[in-house]
Amino acid sequence: MLTRAAMRVASRGASAAALTPARHMSGATTGLLGGNNAVGDIFTPTEDHKQLREMVRAFTKAEVEPQALEHHRDEKFNLPLFRKLGDLGLLGITADPNHGGSGMDATAAVIAHEELSASDPSFCLSYLAHSMLFVNNLSVNGTEDQKARILPSACAGQTIGGMCMSEPGAGTDVMGMSTRATRDGDDYVINGAKMWITNGAVSDTELGDHFVVYARTGDKGGASDLSLFLVEKGMPGFSLGQRIKDKCGMRASYTAELVFEDVRVPAATHLVGGPDREGKAVLSMMRNLELERLTLAAMSLGIARRSIEAMNAYARDRKAFGSSLNRFGQIQRLIADSYAEYAAGKAYVYATASALGLDSAGNRVDSDGVKLYCAAMAKNVADRAMQTMGGYGYCGEYRVEQLWRDAKLLEIGGGTNEAHQKNMARDLSHVETLP
């Protein structure tokens, strides 16, 4: 494999070839949305964001891309590569800098997810579950003690975390969850099962390290019924139910069912935010769901960008009836519609990110809206890429069929389309005029 520097020098040629306008090189993005690399627009608010994007893009190209197809085929999570994200400061991208985090904002999180997903959405999904659902959740909602104990190793990639909300019998109807935490002296005793937990396992038999777990602590039938607990590998009664295999997409990310049988957690230390937070988890849930949905939408952008690049190059190079495919109206429609929808989604995602505080709730219409729009957009764009590329597009080696399958998850995970529609219609029902 060429080194990074070698790739750069070789592809330019350290000679007069520096002036060669090679047809297959990416580059001339001037005039396209966000293509001017100008610091100060919504895609690159500061110099830090610019350097972040350059760093993640270079890392993705050199280290994520070459392993993606193989890990996808083998349904294998790349744990060593994941730990490297810790060295780069990406695992704690939004987390408290006093506890090993990088202290950046929602736009930075969007940039990281967009770039990683352009090569490997399932690797990015594991990153999202760890960095957004676990690390950011604890950083925003945890006590200083909890952060000091857990975050440094999680930000460094020494430990892997996840978040447990859905259950075998409750998904969109989150208030219908049945996992229960019962107070017993100084402890809570947790019983139940959680389903579809990304990073729930790191192998066929081994649990992830830390989880934030939503559980029922009351039965009033409202928001005050839910509490958020920290549960760790090795606690008696906490076990791996099953590793869920043969998923349609996101195959290089591990998904698991986790089982809680009389798992005893100390109230003083393992109720997220402190011992007085019983029944107050809904605010943490809302805060974190907004960031989760925003970054899942950012993953859609990476999938769509890659799909458009693939179909655009293929349609230019492939000849039929004596001319390039991109000279045919049918194919022009696939390319142009895809680009316009992608650009619209990108503007929506970055505009929403710039308004999203990590510790605020109240952006639900747009944080649901970006995912509702972008998940379908990415699936449709990947579908058009496959259609453009015909038989090649249908085969794994050309990557777009994988992106198509990965994109489908974004209409289900982190909130189904139907959940977003329900939330948005409810919130919008209080609005008379739109801004």
Place this chain on the structure above:
Amino acid sequence: MRVFVGVKRAVDYAAKVRIQADKKAVDISNVKMAINPFCEIAVEEAVRLKEKKVAEEVVAVSIGPKQAQEVIRQALAMGADRGIHVTTDMRVDQELQPLAVAKIMAALTGEHDPSAWLLGKQAIDDDSNQVAQMLAGLLDWPQATFASEVEVSEDKKSATVTREIDGGLQTIEVPLPAVISADLRLNEPRYATLPNIMKAKKKKIDTVDAASLGVDLAGQIEVLEVSEPATREAGSKVEDVDALLAKLKADGLL
């Protein structure tokens, strides 16, 4: 010891470049720019010298318009301690030429007293490969160009440098101070990590006007025309070796 590293902002290796309508230069308006890859290798080597406690201070120097600060920031995020930005509005890919660059660096040397200059062997825009050699000449320092390995002696009075030459590898010892230029295989540059990107913001960049250094900045070479490489024409196939030889002879190539 104090190590000075040159970092040039050049057209990104992957950017597609066009030629200006007047054919006097490459059109660099709105083209993605980045740190020259060989300069990045030089920065990495300097930072490693610091990590090995050989160097006490690494200073990144860039010459160019205000955007040159971007590549200094990148060097700072990789681990350089501070930066010097020599400002000029001359185009660094052709107006500001190697001799002027070397003279600017020589002027900075007098003022800051570095023990070594680490430079990329060439920049991927003009591909001149001259600055390190000229700087060594101006300073009357030894030069170790095309380095693939750099080892500084314990007393920091000399460096053993492995050079990539046409026939293989050549190992030389140079007394310090010296000018060293980095070849491709010297190292694999690190990524600027997020915490280091944030830390780099607090590091200092001094600004010096190139015109204030008392150096003749005028170019020695006039660019008459820049043109695209000729398009390669399609080749042809021959039946066998005999036909190949006959064709090569017929074309006067043998």
